[in-house]
Amino acid sequence: MQHTQESNPEEKRTRAVDDFMWEWNREDGDVWWSEGYAARVGFPEEPTLASGAYWHSRIHPDDQVWVSESLQQALQKRQNAWDTTYRFQKADGSYIIVKDQAHLIWKGEAVRLLGTSTVQNEALYRSTQFYLAAFDQVPLGMIVTDANGQIVRANASFQQLSGYTAAELQQLSYRQLIYPADLPVYNARLESLQTNSSTQLESRLRRNNGQVLWVKQTITRIPELGYYFTTVEDITHEHLHRQQRERLLTLVENSSELMVIAGMDDQLLYINQAGRELVGLPAEVSLSHRKVSDFYWQDQYAFVRETILPALIEKGHWKGEFSIRHFQTGAAIPVFASGIRIDDPDTGKPIARGFTLRDMRPEELARQTILESERHFRNLVMQAPVAIGLLKGRKMVIETANEFMLEVWGKTESIVGKPLLSALPELAGQGFIELLQDVYDTGNPFYGNEILAQIIRNNRLEARYYNFVYAPVRQSDGTITGVMIVANDVSDQVRAKKEVQFSEERFRSFVLGSPTPIAIYTGKELRIETVNQAMLDTWHRDGSLVGKTFREAFPELDPQHFYQLLEQVYETGRTYNAQEDRADLLIDGEFRTFYFNFTYKALRDARGEVYGIINTATDVTAQVNARQQLEETEQNLRDAIELAELGTWSRNLNTGKIRCSSRIRQWYGFAESETDIETFMAAVHPEDRHQVLDMISQAVAFRKSDHYSAEYRVVHLQTGEERMVQSQGKVTCDPQGKPYLLSGTSRDVTSQKQAALGLERLVSQRTRELQQANELLQLSNRELEQYAYVASHDLQEPLRKIRMFSGIIREMNDLPEQARSPLAKVIHSSERMTLLIRDLLEFSRLLKVDRVLTPTNLNTIVQNVITDFELAIQEKSATVEVSTLPTVNAESLQMNQLFYNLLSNALKFTKEGVPPRISITCERLIPQKVQAYALPEGAYYDIRIDDNGIGFSENYKEQIFEVFKRLHTREVYPGSGIGLALCRKIVQNHGGLLYAESEEGQGSTFHVILPDPSEAFRSASVSF
Known part of the structure; x- marks a missing residue:
């Protein structure tokens, strides 16, 4: 552009006044600067025109990015003014520090920037950069906001904490990061800074990814600049830990069982609300003067002091029953107690005794639930202000220390400018100076957690614990110039942690040691957080389900109503009690039915909001099954009596009165259901009365047994109809053994007799x-x-x-x-007829019963048969494998014929082109298989003949043993059709069984089941 020719007179006058002028025309991208500017940076002393890219390239490489970001921010916010400080390269290659101030001219968008440049003092710039570098490298989140809450600057730690970049944060108000529900508290604290220099608060902060963190903020107002300086520390884990302790406290305090803690000196330290109600101790009554002995009468306390407490101290636990007294009425309260010895976590020495007491009076409501954990534990975590200090050089000269750091050190501002060791000589030998110098030398930050330090404060040496960070402070060129200290006094937290550990262990001992089955589910998803062994035994599960949701642990209960009940209790907060409720649980892959008495009770936090459910349960399956079986038995008995057409009767031996059913009245002709012995005997046939009376007398006197049985004739008292009755009865005695009742049944056997x-x-x-x-x-x-x-x-x-x-x-x-x-x-026909007649002759011989069995070695039989087929085996390239076979009682010729026929079939019915493969094996049958075959009791061998022949369909496995039954034509496979029938008859004659298994095209297996003679001999010998 022709800037000098086209500039107006006003612009020329401005340039004459100030030689350090520049202009950037953003429409054509050119930058102009004045002669004075050009002379200052070593360019030709005349108006200079260059591109914006050239001007940008003269900015120091380390400053280019943030200078561009600063300008972009001004353009995006449509500011009318812009200023920044950066390093600019002169013609000789050196750098000067300039501060640019520009006015933006807008025509819909910024078209031009008119500005001046002022050379800055290098020492002041470096000091500023030093503090900015230290600010950015502090591992604690820090931000600077203006009066409207707009974020002016945020260090790297806050960027990491919030998930936003520095550029993104500069577009936001800090209030946009505060959780909406916490904004009123935040705004109120900012208002308080009108009269206070700083304030602290805890609130929630929303990260860029939507995650919500709990943070502790220390806000300091800088009135000279109108800015607010805020440190932000992530305390999410600590906050969650605090909530968990509050829940534990709520559980114990709201437990339905008495929970009490006493010191080793018998002083009562704690009793929960249920305990106060149980013993009649009002909440306003202090425990300061209460002793454990106050709960007992003198003789009962002697038992506690001499028996229970020594056992508890020695073993660490005690369970049993005793009685305590009601403070107001003096009534005795029987309780089941579970006690534990409470030891110091550090020394292991006993420091207290804890007891849970279950009221035994309402036994029908056994195993009351443990309610919300203790409320009496106070909040032990004390938040300390953040301390920040800046040390310079390897001598660690104190350059900066805020009031919180000075408070930590116990010093005043007079130590600023002194080496750290001179200001705090007590640090010598504690290792802190060496750690600081190592950070300075290596550039590696150091993080200390709960480190003990001996500090002189208020003229005395104090032992304090600190969380701190030593971080190197670097210049822009990477040179380390000092160390930044961020410290937080956590002495109270360290001491509180030990107490919390003790508290949690005590509560865990209460729950896990309780004999009452207890489980605790937390969250809307009902995750199993705590469950004692009694509940695991009730569920028939192990501890692996802890951490799972109720639905994950018991998927089989989803179709049942339990999950809906739990959700209802969680949503409404109303307790649900159930008696003998059925549950089908999956155990070892099978569903088993159980019945439970159980309670679902909502657990509430300190704000009264439901955060979980406590579940107590009692397995009453045995009682329910017993009752159902009794009811079923009674019903079956009634049905059986009705089905069998029986009449029932009972005679009171003391009064002589007889009660009888309607059927007895119908047979005997009685008018009422109750009568006497005289009327009863009048209905018995005169010839049978003596027999009936004699049988009753014998049963009552136990001369033969306590049972009564008689068959006699009955004559209807009204109609004279005669029938035969069979009666059975039994005598029942009282606790002293004296008979008092004879009861039984009678049956009309007239038609049966006939x-x-x-x-x-x-x-x-x-x-x-x-x-x-x-x-x-x-x-x-x-x-x-x-x-x-x-x-x-x-x-x-x-x-x-x-x-x-x-x-x-x-x-x-x-x-x-x-x-x-x-x-x-x-x-050919005559030869077949001869074979048929020969087989018929052999079959007829098998029908004769006059046969003699002798010990026969089947190994010899089979080897002889194989020799007979030697030529056929060679011709067909067959393979025959024989395992060791037993010796049995048999006719050797029939055994030879049996295996001859079976081996012949195996060589005959073969696949074309496939070499036959035959195996003969043997095994003893187990008793279960003998029973399955319906064989007489004894020991048997199973001899298998397997082949790889053509096989046959399973449909023909019985037909092949029929005489003359053939599955193939004689032209294809010759034979008489009697061979397998002969084989089965031979095996049957020897007390055995023959059957076949096969699939078409897959070969065949023939099973020869024969008795084991040695086992039969041993059995016979034993019987003899």
Whole structure:
């Protein structure tokens, strides 16, 4: 742009007055500065025109970012003025420190900046930068706000705490970070600064990510500048810890059981509200002069002093029952007590005794809930002001120390300017000077937590505990020039921590040691926070569920009503009590039904808001089941009596009165349900009265037993109808053993008696007919067996001749060719007929019962059979594996035939192109399998014959054992169709079982079940 030619006269006059003038035209990006400015920085002494980028490049690299951010902030806020201080590079490469002040000209947006530059004192600038660097490096959050709350500056610690960058914070008011509900308190504290120099408060602060923190703020007003200086410390963890202690306190104070703590000197230290109510001790009555002995009569206290307390001190705990007295009425109160010895956490020595006492009077309301924890614990955490000090150089010269730091050191402002060791010589040898010098030398900050320091305050040496940070203070070039100290006196917190640990341990001992099942759920999600062993046993769970929500721990209860009840108690705060409520719990993968008496009671914090639920429970499953079983038994008895058409009666042996049911009255003809022995005997048939009286006398006198049983005739007193009655009764005695009641049932057996006589005659007739039929059947079986045996022998002779003559004809040379095929079929048919007759002959032999069993080694039998098939095995490349087989009582020829047939089938029914693989194994059957097979009691072997043949469908596993039953044609697999039937008959003849398992195309398994003769011998020997 042609700035010098186009400038107006007013601008030329301004430049003549002040040589340190500059102008930035933002429309075309050019920057102009005056001749004086150019001369000061070593440029040609004439008006200079350059680009904005060139001007920006002359700013010191460390200052470029924040100078740009400062200008951007002025533009975004549409300010009319802007000023900043930075380092500008001269022509010779050196830097001067300039302060720019500019006026912004707006035309919708800032189009030009007119400004002046003033060279600053370098020493003052460096001092300012030093303090700014120290401010930014302090590990405690610090901010500077203006009178409207706008954030002017925030250090790195506050940026990290809030989650905002420095630029973002400068766009915000600090009030925007304060939690809305806490703003009234914050504003009130700011108002108080009109009369006070500083104030402190705790409030919530919202981070950039929405997280809410609890912070402690110390606000100091700087009236000269109209600014507010605020330190911000994160105390979220401490606040949560305090809330937890308040909850514990609420639990104990609101417990429904008496909880009392006494010193080792018998002085009563604490008794909760339930305890005061139980013993009649009003809340306004002080405990200062109360002794444990006041709770007992003299003789009862002697027992406590001589027996209970020594046991408690020795073992650390005691449980049992005794009585205490009511302070106002003097009434005895039986209680179940659980006591613990309370030891000092540091020394381990006993310092107190704690007891929980359960009122035994309302036993039906056993196991009362423990309510909210103790309220009497006071807040032990005292907040101390933040102390800040700045030390310079390796000698640690005190350059700055605020009033809180001076208070920590116990000194006045007179120590400023002195080396730290000169001002506080008592620090020598405590290690603090060495730590400061190490931070100065290495640049690594040091964080101290609860460190003991010996400080002279008020002319005496005091032991105090501090949390502190030693942080290096760096110049812009990274040079360390000093150390910043931020300290906080936590002496009270350290002492309070020990007391809190003791308090928490005491409460935990109360809850975990209580015999009453107790669980505590916190939060709306009902997370299981505390649960004692008694409750875990009631739930049949272990401690792994602590920390889980109720729904996570017991998902099986979700469809039931318990979770809804808990939510209702949490929302309304109303206690819920249940008696014999059913719960189906998942235990070891199975649902089991339980019944509980339980209470859900809301837990409230100091503000009265519900934060959890305390649950006490009693498992009453046994009682409920017993009652239900009794009711069911009674109902079953009534149903059985009605179903069996029984009549019931009872006779009072003292009064002679007899009570009877309606059915008895109907049989006997009684007018009333109660009668006497004379009327009863009048209804008994005269011939049976002596028998009935004699049986009653024997039962009452216990001559034979206390049971009465008689069968007699009854004659209806009104109609004269006669019936046969069978009565059963039992004598009941009083506690002294004297009989007082005879009760029982009677049954009308008239029709049964009549039917029994007819049945006896019918049975006798059918028995004679059955004997005759058995004789005829035995004769028929013998004839059939003889016929089959003779027929098979007689048929073999003509077949041998047919085969012989057919063979001769086949060898004739002049036999026509057309005759050879029919002749071959004749020979083949005769061979099949011979095989069939031979198998029939063998089957008929198996029907004979005259067989002798001898010990037979199956290993020998199977090896002989394998030898017989040696050629077939080689031809088919078969593999036969045989394990060790037992010796059994058998006919060896039949065993040979059994395994011959089974091995033959395994080699016959094979897959084409697949080498046969046969295995024969043996194992002893366990008793459960013997029972499953419905075999006689004893020991058995299971011999398995497995093959990889063609197999068969499971549908045919029984049909294959039928005579002449074939699954394949003779042309494909030759055979008579009797082989497996022979095998089953052989096994049955030996007292065993034969069955098969198979899948089509997957091979077959035949099981031969045979008795173990050695086991049978041992059993017989034992019986003998």
